[in-house]
Amino acid sequence: MILGVPCIGRPDLLLRLIGSVDEPCTVLVVDNSPDGTVSEAMGDRARCLWFPSNLGVAASWNLVVKSYPAEPWWLIANADTVLGPGDLARLRSEMDRGGARWVGMSGDWRVFGITRECVDAVGLFDENYHPIYVEDADYERRCDIAGVPRYSVPGLASHEGSATIRDPRRAASNARTYPANVAYHEAKWGVGVRQAGGHSSPFGRGGSVRDWTLDTARVRALSWSEP
16 A cells, blocks of 8 residues: 655654554655755655655655556545544555545545546646645546546544645745636636536546646746745
């Protein structure tokens, strides 16, 4: 079982998450910290991939899938989540059923699983949502259009929520990038985030929900300046 966790800071929260893991699994940390401090704090508790710049949430989630392409499914958690006893076993049971599916816990994306068949039908996460937010709503819409079941199972996992932007500098950056991601979503689907109606294909072009092309100029413009 693979558990992928992107992290940009607060290794203390990540260590707390890893300490709550109660099932055998490989924990893969995508370290988006500017200086590799997250990897340093992990030691041998997890496999860590560090990059000189923040990949963003969507690209980090994609990297988990790309790093273990032969897996039948992947679990991904927010670094500020704490798992409850038996949560991973419940998720494993759902994922082992096979078939295209997205499975969350307690009604949100605090920890979720996607199957190989889901990725085949829906594609990877759209990395133009950068560096964080709205990539989840985009994927929900794509699952719905593609007919991929998505649902949550009850669990005990707790989630602080938005720990990344508790830092005032990152909060200021997010105040610039979040509206840009919302605007991209509105252009892509013709409606606001998690609103009904709109296009049934990206930008109303009639293509597959899998279709997106990375706009590197957009990513550069939205990248956060790290201290």
